[in-house]
Amino acid sequence: MTDVPALAAFPFRRTFPTRWNDNDMFGHVNNTIYYAAMDTTATYWFGQLAGLDPFSSEWIAVVVSSNCRFIESAVYPDVIEVGMRSKHLGRTSLSWEFALVRQSDGALLATGEFVHVIIDRTGARRPIAIPESLRALITETMVAAAD
Amino acid sequence: MTDVPALAAFPFRRTFPTRWNDNDMFGHVNNTIYYAAMDTTATYWFGQLAGLDPFSSEWIAVVVSSNCRFIESAVYPDVIEVGMRSKHLGRTSLSWEFALVRQSDGALLATGEFVHVIIDRTGARRPIAIPESLRALITETMVAAAD
Amino acid sequence: MTDVPALAAFPFRRTFPTRWNDNDMFGHVNNTIYYAAMDTTATYWFGQLAGLDPFSSEWIAVVVSSNCRFIESAVYPDVIEVGMRSKHLGRTSLSWEFALVRQSDGALLATGEFVHVIIDRTGARRPIAIPESLRALITETMVAAAD
Amino acid sequence: MTDVPALAAFPFRRTFPTRWNDNDMFGHVNNTIYYAAMDTTATYWFGQLAGLDPFSSEWIAVVVSSNCRFIESAVYPDVIEVGMRSKHLGRTSLSWEFALVRQSDGALLATGEFVHVIIDRTGARRPIAIPESLRALITETMVAAAD
Numbered sequence: 001m002t003d004v005p006a007l008a009a010f011p012f013r014r015t016f017p018t019r020w021n022d023n024d025m026f027g028h029v030n031n032t033i034y035y036a037a038m039d040t041t042a043t044y045w046f047g048q049l050a051g052l053d054p055f056s057s058e059w060i061a062v063v064v065s066s067n068c069r070f071i072e073s074a075v076y077p078d079v080i081e082v083g084m085r086s087k088h089l090g091r092t093s094l095s096w097e098f099a100l101v102r103q104s105d106g107a108l109l110a111t112g113e114f115v116h117v118i119i120d121r122t123g124a125r126r127p128i129a130i131p132e133s134l135r136a137l138i139t140e141t142m143v144a145a146a147d
Numbered sequence: 148m149t150d151v152p153a154l155a156a157f158p159f160r161r162t163f164p165t166r167w168n169d170n171d172m173f174g175h176v177n178n179t180i181y182y183a184a185m186d187t188t189a190t191y192w193f194g195q196l197a198g199l200d201p202f203s204s205e206w207i208a209v210v211v212s213s214n215c216r217f218i219e220s221a222v223y224p225d226v227i228e229v230g231m232r233s234k235h236l237g238r239t240s241l242s243w244e245f246a247l248v249r250q251s252d253g254a255l256l257a258t259g260e261f262v263h264v265i266i267d268r269t270g271a272r273r274p275i276a277i278p279e280s281l282r283a284l285i286t287e288t289m290v291a292a293a294d
Numbered sequence: 295m296t297d298v299p300a301l302a303a304f305p306f307r308r309t310f311p312t313r314w315n316d317n318d319m320f321g322h323v324n325n326t327i328y329y330a331a332m333d334t335t336a337t338y339w340f341g342q343l344a345g346l347d348p349f350s351s352e353w354i355a356v357v358v359s360s361n362c363r364f365i366e367s368a369v370y371p372d373v374i375e376v377g378m379r380s381k382h383l384g385r386t387s388l389s390w391e392f393a394l395v396r397q398s399d400g401a402l403l404a405t406g407e408f409v410h411v412i413i414d415r416t417g418a419r420r421p422i423a424i425p426e427s428l429r430a431l432i433t434e435t436m437v438a439a440a441d
Numbered sequence: 442m443t444d445v446p447a448l449a450a451f452p453f454r455r456t457f458p459t460r461w462n463d464n465d466m467f468g469h470v471n472n473t474i475y476y477a478a479m480d481t482t483a484t485y486w487f488g489q490l491a492g493l494d495p496f497s498s499e500w501i502a503v504v505v506s507s508n509c510r511f512i513e514s515a516v517y518p519d520v521i522e523v524g525m526r527s528k529h530l531g532r533t534s535l536s537w538e539f540a541l542v543r544q545s546d547g548a549l550l551a552t553g554e555f556v557h558v559i560i561d562r563t564g565a566r567r568p569i570a571i572p573e574s575l576r577a578l579i580t581e582t583m584v585a586a587a588d
Contacts, residue, residue: 007378015311016313017309019310019330019334020171020172020177020330020333020334020337020338020566021169021171021177021330021333021334023172024168024170024172025167025170025171025172025223025495026495026501027172027349030167030168030480031476031480031504031507032168032473032476032477032480033473034431035472035473035476036313036315036473039314039315039471039472039473040314040315040370041316042183042311043370044314044371046399047371048371054466054467055321062511063472063511064510064511065508065509065510065511066472066508066509066511067506067508067509068506068507068508069505069506069508070503070504070505070506070507076172076245076337077338077341077342091497114248121356133169143356148432161456162458163458163460164456164457164458166457166477166481167477167480167481167484167485168477168480168481172348173354177333178329178333178357178360179327179329179330179333180326181328181344182325182326182327182329183460183461183462186324186325186326186461186462187460187461187517190461190517191461191518194518195518201319201320202468210325210364211363211364212361212362212363212364212564213361213362213364214359214360214361214362215359215360215361216358216359217356217357217358217359217360223481223484224485224488224489270339272401301528314465314466314471315465315471315473316465317465317466318461318462318464318465319461319464319466319468319517321466324461324462326462369465
C-alpha cells in the first residue's frame with residue numbers, strides 16, 4: 001500500500017465513532033456512512049475553522065460531486081479517523097481528499113473526494129469567486145506538505 | 148389482539164417504505180426507524196394539513212416525549228403503513244397515537260405515541276395555547292370515531 | 295431539576311458525538327437520534343460487557359418498548375454523554391434508564407428507558423429466564439448506588 | 442441538459458420517498474441520502490431480481506466505489522424516482538449508472554455510479570468471475586436500448 005498517503009499527510013483530522021445502526025445486514029458499516037463521515041468532517045471544518053454559518057454567512061459551500069473508494073470494511077464499534085486536505089483550488093470551486101482509517105489498527109478503510117462550489121447565500125445563489133480569506137486559509141493550512 | 152385498534156381507526160395514514168440501510172445487524176429494521184416513521188408522518192401532517200412552516204409560522208410544534216411498543220419486526224423491503232390520530236388535546240400540549248402495520252399482510256408491527264407542545268416561533272419560544280384553528284382541525288378530522 | 299439524577303448515578307457511560315446530518319431542518323438534532331444514542335449505548339454494553347454476540351450467543355436481547363422525554367435540544371457539533379443503569383430486573387425482561395447530557399455544559403438533554411426481553415437465539419426464539427450470569431452482572435455493576 | 446439520459450433509458454426504476462429527517466440544516470435532503478437511494482435500489486435489484494440472499498447465496502456483490510454528481514436539491518416531502526442501468530460488465534466487477542429524478546416535476550436531481558465486485562460468500566471471499574446467469578440477466582434486461 002505504498003501509494004496510500006498516511007493520515008499524517010492530512011492536515012485536518014476528526015474522529016468519527018460508528019454507531020450500532022450504522023451496521024447493515026451484511027454485518028459491516030453501510031457504504032453511506034463513509035459519506036456521512038466525510039460530510040461531517042468537511043462541515044465541521046467549514047463551520048468551526050472557516051467561519052461558515054448556514055444562516056448568516058455571505059457565502060456557503062455546496063457539494064456538487066463526491067466519490068468514495070471502499071477498501072476495507074468497518075464494523076461497529078470501530079472508531080474511524082478521518083483525514084481531510086485540499087486537493088484543488090479553482091476560481092469558484094474547490095476539491096478535497098479524504099482518508100478514512102480504522103483507529104484500532106490504522107487500516108485504510110476508504111479514500112474519497114468532495115467538490116464544493118462557493119455560492120452567495122442571500123443573492124442569486126450563484127457561484128462566486130472563492131473569498132480571498134478562504135483561499136488563504138486553505139493554502140496555508142490544508143495543503144499536504146510536498147513529499 | 149382484540150384491544151389493538153385496526154388501521155381504519157386512524158384518520159390519517161401514510162406509507163413509509165423501508166430502506167436497505169434501515170436493517171441492522173440483527174437482520175431487521177432498527178428500532179430507531181419506527182420513530183422516524185412516526186416523526187415523518189407527524190411532520191407531514193403538520194406541514195401539509197395544518198399549515199406549519201418551520202421558517203415562517205407563528206407557532207411550531209416541538210416533540211416533548213415519545214414512546215413505542217415493538218410487536219413484530221419489519222425487514223427491508225417491507226412497506227410500513229403508518230396510522231395517526233389524536234389522543235389528547237390539552238391547553239398547550241397535544242398527544243398522538245400511531246399504529247405501524249406491515250403492508251403485505253396487515254401485521255401490527257408497533258404502536259407509539261408522540262406528545263407535542265405548541266410554542267411561539269419568533270417570540271419567547273415558550274408554550275402557548277393551541278391555536279383555535281389547529282384545535283378545530285384536530286377535533287374535526289383527527290379523532291377516531293367512537294367504537 | 296432536583297429530581298434529575300446526575301450522570302454520576304449512571305454506572306455505565308458512553309460518549310456519542312453528533313453528526314452534521316443528525317440536525318434536521320429545525321436546526322437541532324432530530325428526535326430519532328436520541329434513540330440511536332440510547333440504542334448504541336445499550337448494544338455496546340450487551341456486546342462488550344455482557345458477551346452478547348448476535349450470531350453465536352445462546353440468548354439475545356430484543357427491545358420491546360422504549361420512551362424518551364426531550365428536555366433541551368442538542369445541535370451539531372455537540373457531544374452527548376449517555377449514562378445507562380438498570381431500572382428493573384424481571385424474570386424474562388429487564389429495563390434500563392438513560393440520561394443524555396451535553397458534554398460542553400452538563401445540560402440534561404433527555405431521559406429515556408428501554409425494555410428488553412431475553413430470548414433464545416437458536417430455538418423457539420421465545421422469552422427465557424434472564425441467565426444467572428447476566429442477572430449477576432447487572433446487579434453487581436449496573437444498579438445506581440442508593441442515595 | 443441534452444446529454445442527460447431521460448429516466449426512460451433506465452430499465453429498472455424504484456420510488457424512494459424522502460423522510461423528514463433526510464433534510465439537513467441547509468433545508469434540503471443531505472447528500473448522503475442520494476447514496477442511500479442508489480444503494481437501496483441496487484440492493485433491491487440484486488435481492489429481488491437477481492436472487493441474491495446475503496445469508497445463503499454462493500456469491501455476493503460488494504460495493505468497491507461509488508460517486509454522485511448533485512444537480513438540484515430535493516426537499517422533504519419530495520419523492521425521488523431512481524433509475525438504474527448497467528454501465529459496464531467486466532470479468533469480476535460490474536458498474537451501474539443511476540439517475541435520480543424528482544417525481545413531481547421530472548427535474549434531474551443527481552446522477553451516480555456504483556461499482557460492485559462479485560465475491561464468493563463462503564470461501565476465500567475473493568473476487569470471482571461474474572456468474573453466467575447474472576451476466577445474462579444484466580445483458581438481457583439492464584442495458585439501455587441504443588439511441
